[in-house]
Amino acid sequence: MNILTHAKHALPVKDPDFSNALSGFGKDVDNFGAPLDTSKRNILYVEGITVSFDGFRALNNLNLYIEEGELRCIIGPNGAGKTTMMDVITGKTKPDEGSVYFGRQINLLELSEHQIARGGIGRKFQKPTIFEALTVYENLELATASNKAVWWTLTKTLTGEQKCRIDEVLVQIGLKELRYKNAGSLSHGQKQWLEIGMLLMQSPRVLLVDEPVAGMTGEETEKTAELLLSLAGKHSVIVVEHDMKFVRSIARKVTVLHQGSVLTEGTMDQVQNDPKVIEVYLGE
């Protein structure tokens, strides 16, 4: 059963460098063929996306535009399609209809997960997903933007510059003292930060962050808000979150999803006073 669902939704539609597995051994493209064209200010164009799972429409003609350097919060009741939307952008799920462009030139639907990740779209999962058997340092090392082909990782170590970058990020996420600790022994909040740190090591243009403060203490939530705010500007950050207080503290622009499409967009105040939103979400 697993195999079947995989075949339908997870298989990359087209994976040009896997079809040539031998050449993928030593040489691998780090970036997309075309340069990123953000001349119209937008960095991500999600247009008319529809995804159905066994007849259930998880996404229904979804349109979403993200500007460069923007911090966007996406809210919506359970089942509104927030996680599916991230799956589509990162290449995990292929939509039935619609298009996703990164800049104006790069069609993300033609690429597989690792290509999208290398090209500059990082993703944080809902549940903190880090490599528990490795140390904090090694977690960041793995995420570092570098040649990720088999032969390179087998024979080369990181450059001094890349190591410096790891140190910077360690400071940024506040885990400098814990660098040689096993990631599995970190607290829940620290794991979340480590995962954000791993995203930063990829030097992404767009960060997709799924429920970053779920299960965090008040203090941890505050630190996370600070961290995300400091990232906006340099990166486009898309945050999916349930915690309204948290969203209010960081959001400039909020998008409300409902039943797989955009219900409304605007500032937190506008959104909260929108009668449609009150009906489907806040009014509950």
Added chain:
Amino acid sequence: MLTKRLLLNDRGGAIVLALIALMLVVVPILNLAVPASSPLHLSTFTVTLLGKFLCYALLALSVDLIWGYCGILSLGQGAFFSLGGYAMGLYLMRQIGARGQYGNPELPDFMVFLNWEHLPWYWHGFDSFGFAMLMVVLIPGLLAFVFGWLAFRSRVTGVYFSIITQALTYALMLAFFRNEMGFGGNNGLTDFKDILGFPIAADATRIALFLSSGIALLLAYLTCRYIVTSRFGRVVISIRDAESRTRFCGYKVESYKLWIFVFSSVLAGIAGALYVPQVGIINPGEFSPLNSIELVVWVATGGRGTLYGAIVGAFTVNYGKTLFTSYSPETWLFALGALFVVVTLVLPKGLVGLLGRNKKSESAHEPLESHAEEKIEVTPHTALAEEK
């Protein structure tokens, strides 16, 4: 620098390697230099038995590399072992020449028996030792490449992968049982005479084979250590623990799985090639799915995800098997089953986990900058039961 990375941070491994090296020195002396009358003399039978264990250890190592580090539970590793063995067997058959029962200089006995006129095309080339050795590496490697490419590309993982590898080895077993395949059918290949011109049953040849197996094991161990302590190794561990995270970090998971699977199969093939001249026979029974499962038990018993644990496991379980099967053969399978249950329930880290219990707290803080890339700590998962 490299020695440090390969050995110094791996105390258990260093101990196991030292013991094997010691064995490689002592065993030949006790067998060749000590007269047969002395109680210290080691019989050639024992030498061959130990040589066999060394091959098993190499095979176990190949399983631990993919299962312990990459989380790929292949239940068909025996197939690659047997293919390596058959490649060696073909060479050994060609060395018999006209000394077979039927005295046919062109054809092996079983072909004469089947009234075959010509040597099948795929037997050509196996007169040459170099060609045969190339095939020992190439055939298992190529099969693993094609099979792995198809399986990993379709994202077949976990128990599904285990099942299709079982099917693979079973299918090969059925194929090799057939006389038309031209590999001796049921009886397989046997009655070997020479290897590289040396009589295969002679004491000195036996010792040479024993030494070759030991050296192959040592080299393979160091190569595996190199792999698991490299960045590649850490990617592989990441795939084991969080595959989709690894993918979203920009790694092409399929390629990593494929290459580690191919390498592991090549190791298994080499183990098979060293095994066959020592036991003097290769038959389709070696492809039996049960064999592949058994060697997973060796690794689980020794301790998964440590490399040296696999060697310890292969020696312990096979020594136990030798004892059991000589005293009470019918109980062996029960003992094996019980062992697996006990290991899974009580010793998730295997035998070496027993010894290294307090090691973890010792190495937890080691703030040396230069060790950052060399240090690697692996928490092996509990055995089979946890496989998804």
